[in-house]
Amino acid sequence: MSLREAGEILAAAPDSRPLAGGTDLLIQMKERGRRVPRVVALRRIPELRALTANGSLDIGAMVTCGEVAWSKAVHSGWPILTDSADLVGSIQVRNRATIAGNLCNAAPSADVSPSLIALGATAHIVGPFGERSVPLDQFFRGPGQTVLAKGEILARISAARPGAGTGGAYVRHVPRREMDIAVVGVAVQLKLASDGRTVQDARVVLSAVAPTPIRSAVAEKALIGSALGAEALARAGDGAAADARPISDVRSSADYRRELLKVYTRRVAQLAYERARSNAG
The missing domain is CATH 3.30.390.50 (CO dehydrogenase flavoprotein, C-terminal domain)
Incomplete structure (x- = not known):
């Protein structure tokens, strides 16, 4: 399946959803009664698994929070992002949850989105009618709501490498050290x-x-x-x-x-x- 084909399948079925890591969507379906008539798995689309951290940072939709959190290259150039990616859920969750999925879930308390916005990141979106790019600070519309239209998929996230004399950090307050919001x-x-x-x-x-x-x-x-x-x-x-x-x-x-x-x-x-x-x- 190609990325474009996945978008066409999603556009053809109202209320269908793409599946990346599933750490949010599957819980919503199993425990909260969310009805999703069709789930389109993205894990076999090769270009969504790419993570590059050279002159710029490029994170495919299937790259997990753990891959980002434990990447020496990402930590070297974008430590603010490894700060936040390393806080998502537990180790087991970080091995399944994706950066893109964390963004698309659009929880106001999400850990990854503040760091990426601070880096001036861009969301690259692919749909049945073409591609578009959106500054990440314009990606969210409300709790659980993004600018993604029917059939569109957040394919990757990019951010320029901060130069010399730059530094960033992310810290949150939680009642517990792990598995908290x-x-x-x-x-x-x-x-x-x-x-x-x-x-x-x-x-x-x-x-x-x-x-x-x-x-x-x-x-x-x-x-x-x-x-x-x-x-x-x-x-x-x-x-x-x-x-x-x-x-x-x-x-x-x-x-x-x-x-x-x-x-x-x-x-x-x-x-x-x-x-x-x-x-x-």
């Missing part, structure tokens, strides 16, 4: 100026505090132009809390999530800054 998650990607100290550019992406992963423009503004002193970090944390739109649920109140964001934004920004300085050359 983020109460809040923060991804920060920084680029330093030529002096090796001043933040020239910043991306701050928040998860589990809005219907989709969101960038915090206020936190980014607080970091840019600073040498990441205590005042800049405090303003970034306050900015992230101000930009968030959290809800109260069984895992946390909205107010507690905002307080967590203040703490975690400071911590993750500091870690990203340390990595950027060590990468300044």
